Amino acid sequence: MRTSLILLAGTMFHLAIPAFAYSADALLPSPNASIKSVAPESVQINGSIKDSKGEALIGVNVKIKNSSNGTITDFNGEFSIKASNGDILEISYVGYKPVTLTVSPGTSYNIIMKEDTETLEEVVVTALGIKRETKSLTYNVQEVKSDVITAVKDASFVNSLTGKIAGVTINQSANGIGGSTRVVMRGTKSLFGDNNALYVVDGIPLSSMRSTQPEGSFEMPDGGDSDGISSINPDDIESMSVLTGAAAAALYGVSGANGVVLITTKKGKEGKLTVNYSNNTQFTTPFVTPRFQNTYGRKNDLVYESWGNKLSTPSSYNPLDFFQTGFNEINSMNVTSGSDRNQTYFSASSTNSRGIIPNSRYNRYNFTLRNTTELIKDKLTLDMSASYILQNNHNLMVQGQAHNPLVPLYLFPPSDDFTKFKTYEHFNPERNFPTQNWTYGEQGLSMQNPYWIVNREHFENNKMRYMFTANLSWKITDWMQATGRMRVDNSQDTYERKISASSSNLFASDYGNYMKQTTQYKNFYADAILNIDKRFGNYGINANIGASVTDEVSGAKIGYEGHLAKVANLFTFENIIKNDPETRPLDSKGIHTNTQAVFATLQLAYKSAIFLDITGRNDWFSTFAFTSHKNSGFFYPSVGLSFVPTEMFDLSHTPVSFLKLRASYSEVGNAPQPYMTSLAYGISGGNIESLPFIPATFLEPERTKSFEVGMNLRLFENKLNSTCKCNRILINNLFK
Template sequence: MNSRSRFNFYFPVLVACFVFVCCFMCSNSVYAQVQHQITGTVVDDHGDPVIGATISVSGKALAVTDLDGAFHVSANPGAKLSVSYIGFKPKNFIAKVGGMRISLSSDVNQIQEVQVVGYGVQKKVTVTGAVSSVSGSQLAETPTGSINNMLAGAVTGLSSVQVSGEPGSDAATIYIRGKGTFNSSGQSPLLEVDGVERSFNDLNPNDIESITVLKDASATAVYGVRGANGVILVTTKRGKEGKAKVSFSTNWSVVAPSKPLKLANSYEYATFRNMRDLYDFTPTATNPTFTPIFSDAVINAFKTHSNPILYPDLNWVDFILDKTSLQTQHNMNISGGTKTARYFVSVGAFTQDGMFNKLTQPYDNNYSYQRFNYRANLDLDVTSSTTLSMNLSGIVSNKRNPRGSQGPTGFFKNLYYATPFSSPGIIDGKYVVFDGTSSWLPFQGATGSNYYGVGYDKESVNTLSVDMILNQKLDFITKGLSFKLKGSYNSSFSSTKDCTQGLPTYTPVVTTNTDGTQNIAYKMNGSLDVMSYSETYGKGRNWYMDASINYDHNFGLNHIGALLLYNQSKTYYPGSFSSIPTGYVGLVGRLAYDWNNRYMAEFDFGYNGSENFAKNRRFGKFPAVSIGWVFTDEPWLKPITKIVSFGKLRVTYGVVGNDKIGGKRFMYLPDPYYVNNSSLLNRGGYAYDFGTSGAIQNAAYEASRNNPNVTWEKAHKQNYGIDLRFFKDRLGTTLDYYVEHRDHILLYDQTAPDLIGFTLPAANLGKVKSWGYELSISWNDRIGNDIRYNIGLNFSNNENKILEEKEAPQDYAYQMA
């Protein structure tokens, strides 16, 4: 069949299809003309209007209810419509002519929403402590590799300070409600991942389900001697019943300095230097005339760039640093499971490049960081009442940085201090320096460190964490009773390879020809050394276990929750006194009661201790009490619920501790002494020279004074909070005010006179008062059925005052006047 015959065959068919489509469109047009106005009102369980509910058909939004919950749409009688709103279950209904009344039921899942708390979970509506949380999905949207940096601004009461941008070492320092102590080693909060103390800085953010911040005594009392600075709980994702779900994400980011400094060039530097010296010059008999350090000829050479080798003008920042660096993050996970077995498996890769330009070194000493994360969380229902869970995770990281004792802070200081005329930089592959200018060069610097010609360090770290959890329901004893047993093991191994290779530098040597022209040759200083290697190793491990009895049951409108937990941990190679492990042992309790989710009362306590203190001061009791009231559930306040959909008042008080008191371990032991004349002489000559002429006699020297009464810091905390939600939960706000009195802060008494002959021992004498408030505001709404948005604002104000520091008496300026 040729093309013309095929056209003649299909042409009638095409015409028929065209006519059919036109008729179909016309019929729809005629059909639309007979649609009716469907009106109605949407109300909640109590008969109050629901403002802002979306009326839709087949997923397409038609209208939104007004302030009276009323709506009107154009639809055919009998059409299937749906109504939805945040906090309520969506509902389908059949369009009818005349006023309709649609009643929405509250979403029970939202009412029963749980909040992660210390050693368990609670219904969010009954939580009485100062607790804030953020979902892992929110954090994963932030393009940074450190969880510490992601938390900045995400949670009220949490502040972070980032002091370095070095790849692999750029994590911010975190504080909760400011610094409650002037003891610098004991200001950080306790960090836990899946209920075990671990660092979370290098976690894969895509593995995180939520992060919870516990701030007041009611929330942290169960951690006892470790809860004074707050607690951060990280919960990782777990599998859910259903088909396997595979997720992949990738992120590429460009990192650049936020605000580069503008540096003076050689001409500007020389001009300003001469001007400063002139203004500071005072004529004397021996020096009556001012002589500038830079002559007019030198300044002119700087200005005209007539001799860039002998009179260079080099911007060291542009010469050494690149404008940008690359950061990448790739993640893949798979989750799913059956009714009896559920799994979550993930892998992630993260890289950070440095910002140094490659010069002429035969090796790469630029900063770089690579990290590989892996995780497998498994839940297995052995029986209908027994669940066995396992968490396996690890991190493999590699980090490279230039060698040198000054570190990145010192290097960048020298980089900005370097004068633009101190060196022309790299000339024909040679690093050119001038005699006597090394202290002005960022490569060498006054500290002797040398970015260009020393080498690099490469550190590899491998960590592994394993958790085993057994949950056993004991409903056969009494309903709501359960038992939980957890064991955890964590290990870390690191190796650091020091790669050293010296590189030569070159000094320009100028010779003058007979015609007055100049030749420049270079004298080599040093030589190209053979690369040398050395390697050091580090390791550490710890284990943790806890066993708990839990009770959670409702008696009509009464609900009781209780927890009794025993825990123990030990850490090997902790650093200071690394051959002696550190350990904790403790008992935890919680008793919570609420009536109809309206009136709440809770008692928490921690009883734990550490071997760092004397036996009679090793354990401490840390209680806390709290109450709460959901006042919007009161019948006599029902009229205000049209505006205030939820309101809760909270009050807490308790005492928590901090055993990170600074100083050395085992300060309760007897005073140490140095014995032996040679060691004494090395420590200042505390030996005796008597008897035989010229002979030094052995002696004993008291090294330091210890204190058997040393104990932990104690923080007495009060918190007053209110939670409010308006306009059917679209607008939410939380306000907390707190006061903390911390005492027993370790310090050295400076008030004793020097004539006593030795330094007084450390004692728990310091006191600090802290106070402040926190405010969070959020707006949560949707546009149609497909678009949901959330706007949030967090504000915190933390203040403190040192009440007692035992500083030495001194005369202030106003007293001396």
């Protein structure tokens, strides 16, 4: 067990060719507006509302002062309302400073709202990528801004969230820099799944791509360790929302059963060319380590354990001298530019790391290109992005007894001289090549010279990954919009293990051992969603109806492994012993799954104070083949209610600045592991063998039922904030 002390040195450089500046509360007549003399009678007032970055604001309240006449902005931030000359328009939106204006003869307005830094966090991204006000949510959502993610960067940005999200446990892989990260929300929910959260990038679920690792204490891992989120460039992230409750994640069905992390990435901005560059450097060194004794020696020179007499002079052996100062350097650059109808964003970053274990390194290079364009002005918008990732890691930390330098390092007898083993190999004239310098043998723990392990046992993984995303949005009416999205996410991992001659015979012949395998992951996702956002006086309706399909092939492998034949340390397929029982081909078609779903959500609002949420999703999952659910699928509902008294009643004479009460009930679930419902066969030694289990055609969905109540309270003009919640989770397993 050890942790690392991190020292940070960072620089930030910003180069910008001046872009068009937006006035904080600017209210400008549209250049195309026709200026008319407004008569005392009501006329139709039209306008658009954007933030300081030029992004349309959805759901902004626009009303005439001292009147019940009001409306909200649509998906493009536009509104229309009847008003008379001299009326006062009150414009408000949670997270932004309110705007008031007097209606003048102009009938068309462009309004830019300024962010209110005290309440900006109240506007969050929820399921399906929809922005909503916090007060309208009937479930718990936590938002994380990009500055939290990039303040102290990690090769895997998820590690930067440790301790920053309530109810979320983040465990970093023991592989060290670049390893995968396990995110568990509100405890373990699945009896058979991995309990990891689902990542959703720009509204589209991200493939896990988590590699399967052997379990045990002897030799692990075998084939590297990675997942789909660890290789994302943190500088491409604009914001992040975390849906910890089942009600929040219900729309994602099986995939979101363990909670959802919603990620919104950056895109191009209107204006002249802008270039940003940043550098972030960390230095690491062992911080918390086991306590070592250097007072007692061995009983004799033939044993390894130090259970002998007290040394006359304490040993100077210090295992920490083996470690080196590690570092992690991230260089990132992005370029953005665009017009009012076409914006482009490009980013490139490099992550170069050296571990605290000698000869351990990690390198990654990310490239992203994104373009957003209005094909038909104010009607049809196309948003496309492409990403390419190259990743290499060499000798990441290995757990277990074998191939782990820490075992012989920590157990080394302090009465002996460790410096003589720093020369980890000597030329062997009988074998005509250098062999391992180690006089203690394996000691029943497969122990070897620690310096030999890090220099002559090579574990290398090269990853190539590309992603392509497209989003087509069509504004049908002012209150209805249709969206179609798709993502292709493919990767190929090439893993090599080279064990040099004179290593332990458990893992190599007298000439060495070689393994090479290629693993492929292919993921395709597509959905279509119809969005409705309509207001009727004091009432509002927000509905989303859609369908999706996910097709994934994970873990398709091809390769070979075997002991070397006659030429020491010649790591090629031709030099492998073909008829050795330890030689085995690696050929697997992987696991192919398919999920089809329909889903819907409905929110009813009254006076922006009472909100009723209803959602439902039905999944048809391929792993339920041959069961009663193969045709009907399985259904997951959720319902929630929230009440904001501060919007309904005047509490200005009390210390209460904001008060929200909420309650929700939801069901989500998991599907069984693939191929459990049909008779499967394995091939061993050229013989077909039936696997020893009965097809589980009786399986039911694993359901998680969640009840939750909560309260959000702010006092004394938001100076004192309090959030409390109580939830009960009931888990039913897969079997009747």
